[in-house]
Amino acid sequence: MNDRAQLHTLEGLSAAFIITLTVLTITQSTIIVTPQNELAMDVQLEQLSSDSLAVIDMAEHGPIRNNLTECIAGWDMTEAAYPDNNLEELDAPLSYLLPGILYNVDLAYFNNDDLNVKKVIIHGSPSENAVVVRHLVTLTNETVSLAGGGWNLADDEIKVVEVRMTAWKV
Amino acid sequence: MKNLFKDEKGASLLFEYILVTLICIGFFMTVTLNSNEIFIKTPNEAVMQDEMSDVGNMMSTMITDMYLVLPPNGNIDTGYRIPEKVGRENYVINANIAYTNQIIEVISASSGKNVRVTIGGIARTMPINGTASSSSTQHVISYDSTR
Amino acid sequence: MESLKDDTKGQWIALSGLVISLILIGLAALANQAMLAGYHSSNAALEFPKENIRELNLHTKDNARIIRDLSLSINQTSNETVPVIFENLFDSYSDQVKKLHAVHGETVNVSLVSINSTNGTYNHDIDMILVNIRYNDGNTYYASEPEMIEVRE
Amino acid sequence: MFDKKGQIAIDFLLGISLVLIALGFTIQFIPGLFISGSAGESSLDYTAYRTAAVLAEDTGWWENITMNGTDWENHPDGMLRIGLAADDEPRSRLTDTPNLISKKKTEQFLLLNESTIIEKLGLYNDVEDTHFAYGYNISILKNDRYLVLNNTTVHRGLPVPGDREMSGITRIVLIETGTVASFDAKELPVDPYSPGSENTIINITGPLNYELTIEIDNLNISGVDPSFKKLVLDGTNLNEGTDYTAYKVINGTELPLTSTGKIDSGGTVIFRMDPGLFSGSHTYQLQIDMKDITFTNTAPPIPEYSEQQEILYEPAYLEVVVWQ
Numbered sequence: 001m002n003d004r005a006q007l008h009t010l011e012g013l014s015a016a017f018i019i020t021l022t023v024l025t026i027t028q029s030t031i032i033v034t035p036q037n038e039l040a041m042d043v044q045l046e047q048l049s050s051d052s053l054a055v056i057d058m059a060e061h062g063p064i065r066n067n068l069t070e071c072i073a074g075w076d077m078t079e080a081a082y083p084d085n086n087l088e089e090l091d092a093p094l095s096y097l098l099p100g101i102l103y104n105v106d107l108a109y110f111n112n113d114d115l116n117v118k119k120v121i122i123h124g125s126p127s128e129n130a131v132v133v134r135h136l137v138t139l140t141n142e143t144v145s146l147a148g149g150g151w152n153l154a155d156d157e158i159k160v161v162e163v164r165m166t167a168w169k170v
Numbered sequence: 171m172k173n174l175f176k177d178e179k180g181a182s183l184l185f186e187y188i189l190v191t192l193i194c195i196g197f198f199m200t201v202t203l204n205s206n207e208i209f210i211k212t213p214n215e216a217v218m219q220d221e222m223s224d225v226g227n228m229m230s231t232m233i234t235d236m237y238l239v240l241p242p243n244g245n246i247d248t249g250y251r252i253p254e255k256v257g258r259e260n261y262v263i264n265a266n267i268a269y270t271n272q273i274i275e276v277i278s279a280s281s282g283k284n285v286r287v288t289i290g291g292i293a294r295t296m297p298i299n300g301t302a303s304s305s306s307t308q309h310v311i312s313y314d315s316t317r
Numbered sequence: 318m319e320s321l322k323d324d325t326k327g328q329w330i331a332l333s334g335l336v337i338s339l340i341l342i343g344l345a346a347l348a349n350q351a352m353l354a355g356y357h358s359s360n361a362a363l364e365f366p367k368e369n370i371r372e373l374n375l376h377t378k379d380n381a382r383i384i385r386d387l388s389l390s391i392n393q394t395s396n397e398t399v400p401v402i403f404e405n406l407f408d409s410y411s412d413q414v415k416k417l418h419a420v421h422g423e424t425v426n427v428s429l430v431s432i433n434s435t436n437g438t439y440n441h442d443i444d445m446i447l448v449n450i451r452y453n454d455g456n457t458y459y460a461s462e463p464e465m466i467e468v469r470e
Numbered sequence: 471m472f473d474k475k476g477q478i479a480i481d482f483l484l485g486i487s488l489v490l491i492a493l494g495f496t497i498q499f500i501p502g503l504f505i506s507g508s509a510g511e512s513s514l515d516y517t518a519y520r521t522a523a524v525l526a527e528d529t530g531w532w533e534n535i536t537m538n539g540t541d542w543e544n545h546p547d548g549m550l551r552i553g554l555a556a557d558d559e560p561r562s563r564l565t566d567t568p569n570l571i572s573k574k575k576t577e578q579f580l581l582l583n584e585s586t587i588i589e590k591l592g593l594y595n596d597v598e599d600t601h602f603a604y605g606y607n608i609s610i611l612k613n614d615r616y617l618v619l620n621n622t623t624v625h626r627g628l629p630v631p632g633d634r635e636m637s638g639i640t641r642i643v644l645i646e647t648g649t650v651a652s653f654d655a656k657e658l659p660v661d662p663y664s665p666g667s668e669n670t671i672i673n674i675t676g677p678l679n680y681e682l683t684i685e686i687d688n689l690n691i692s693g694v695d696p697s698f699k700k701l702v703l704d705g706t707n708l709n710e711g712t713d714y715t716a717y718k719v720i721n722g723t724e725l726p727l728t729s730t731g732k733i734d735s736g737g738t739v740i741f742r743m744d745p746g747l748f749s750g751s752h753t754y755q756l757q758i759d760m761k762d763i764t765f766t767n768t769a770p771p772i773p774e775y776s777e778q779q780e781i782l783y784e785p786a787y788l789e790v791v792v793w794q
Binding site: 232235236238239241242243244245246247248249 | 365367370371374450456457458459460461462463464465
C-alpha cells in the first residue's frame, strides 16, 4: 500500500473539520454571549425604578407603611454620609421592591433661588449603566409636622421637592 | 482498470494541472455566478428584516407610550429619527391600516419586502394615520385632541 | 503512516484552514463587541419622556388638591379670599416646578386658568381647577390646555 | 497499486475540494451568523415592553354602538383593549393611578379566551396577513409565588420554555388583594364577654371571601412585657400560621410577630385573617387577647369591621415573558 497518497486528503479533511468546528462554535456562542441585549436591560432597570417610586407614592397600607410624601416630609434635613442612610422610611420599601438593585437617593429643592441637592440614601457609587428616575412631591407644614421632619416650613408655604433616584444593577 | 493504476503516465504532470485547473475554474465559476446572491442579497435580506422590524417596533412602542399620557384636551408632538436606509433600500412606514388591522407596516419601495408590527388595540381609541418615508430622517408624530 | 511523519513540508491546506478559522473567530468577536456596546439602529422609542410627562401631570393634580386644602385652612385666619390665596400658592408651585425642570434642560410651564365652584361660593370653597400644563424637552412638546382637576374629594 | 508517484494529483484534488466545500458552506453562513442572534430578539423585547406597559398603565376600553368606557370588565363582549389599571372614572380614557391594578379587571382577564388575548394584546407576528402567535406568559407574583385571587392563580399562558430565545419585562404594581380596617386602640372596648382590660373585641359580619387585615395602632402599654397572646373567634382559639398571621410595624416596615414577641410602645399590630373563617352569613365575634396592654372603652358599641374597611393594595410584580 502506498501511504503517501493520502497525505493531502488528510490535510484537507482536517482543514475542513477546523473550519466547520469554528462556525459551529461561533453560532452557539453568539446566543450565549448576548442573552438579552443591553438596551432591554436598561429599559427594565429604568422601568422598575420609576415603578417603585410611583408605587411608594400611592401606597397606604400593607408592607409599605408611608407614602413617598410622608417619607420625604419626615426627613430631618441632615445629609447622609456613606454607609449611613438618613431616610430609613424610604430605604426600607425601596429595598423591599427592588431586590438585586442598588440605588442612591437625592432630594433637590429650591430655597428662594438656590438649588439644594442633598443626598439622603447612599448605597455606593453608581456603575456605568445607572439610570436616573425622578418623582415630585409637595410638602406643606402640616405634612411635615405630622411626619416629624425638620423642614421648618411656614404655615402658608408649599415646597416642591424632586426625589431623584440613581439605580444600578449589581 | 488495472492499467489505469499501473500506468504512471496516466497521471502525468499535464493531466494533473488540467484537473486542478478544472476544479478551480469550476469553483470560481460557482462563486462568481452566485456572488451577488451570496455576498450581497443574503446579508442584505437579513439586515433588512432586522432593521425594518426595529423601525416598526420603535414606531409602535412610541405610539403606545404616547397614548398612555395623551392629554384629554391638548396636544403632543414628538420628534424621532429613522435610519436613512435599511440594508441598501429606501422604505416607507405606513400607519394608515392601523385602525382596521392594528398594524404598522414598514415597506421597502424597491423590493416590496414588508415587515408588520402590532400595536395592541390602541388605534381603536386613538385614530392613527400617516406615512413616513426614509428620504428624510427627521419626523414628527403629532396628536391634537381638537382634530 | 511512516511517510506522514517523514513529510515535513508546509502542509499548507491544513494551515489555510486554520487561518480561515482564526479570521472567523476575529469577526465573531467584533460582532459581539458591537452588540455588547449597545449598538442599536433605533432606540428613540425609549427616549420618549413618558414618565416625566405623566409625573408632571399627576403631580400637578395632587398638588392642586393639596393647595385647595391649604388655602381653605389659611382662609380661617387670613382676611384674603380663598381664590387669592390659592392663586398665590399656585404661582409658588409653578415657579418651583419650572426651576426644578430647568435643571434638567426641560421647559415646563404650569399656569392657572380658572378656579370654579359649582355652588357659586368660591370665595370659600373650590371644586374644580383648570390649569394649562406645558412641557418641552427639545424633542417632545406636550400641552394639556386646559387640564381639568377636580379638587373636592 | 504499488506505484508511489501516480496518485499525488488525485490526493491533492480530494484535499482541496474538501476545503473548498467547507469554505463555501462557511461563506453562505456568515451573514446569518452575526445577525440571526438578534433578529427576532429585539422584536420580542419591544413586544414584551409594550404588553407590560399596556397592562400596567392602561385601563382598557370597550364600546358598542351607544356607549363606551374603560370598565371593560363589565362588558367583555365589546372589549377593544385589555388593560388592568384601576380607574374610578370610566368615561375618561386615562387613569390617574397607573400601576394600580384592579382586582375585577384581573379576574376578568383570567376568564378571557386564548385567541382574544393574543389578538387584543398584539402578541403575534404578522407575515403576509397570516398571524403567528408568540408564546407568552403573563403572571402576577407576590413573594415569589403566583398571586391568588378568589382561589384562582393570576397566571396566563404557557410555562416559560428553557431552550428558546425569549424576552421578559417585570413591572412593579399595586394590586387589590383584600380589605383592611384600621382601629385606634383607644376606641376599642374591653371585651364584655370575658372581662379583663387586656382583651378587646371586634365584630365581623360574613360572608366574606377575601383576605381581611386588621390594624390596631395607638396601643396603650401598661406593663413590662407588652405582647399579643391569642385570637379567639366565637369561643374557638385560632391557629397562628394557618388561620391568621400577625405582624408588627417597626420603622415603617412590617415584621412578623409571634404570640410571644414584644410590641414597641406606640406600635401598630396587624392581623391577616384567612377568608375561609368568615364564610357564613352571620356576625362573628373576634376576641383579641393581649398582655400588658390595656383597653379602656366600654362596650357597647362593639366596632364592626365592615364599617372601617378600606381596599388593601399590596405591591406585586407583573411579569410578561414572550418567545417565538
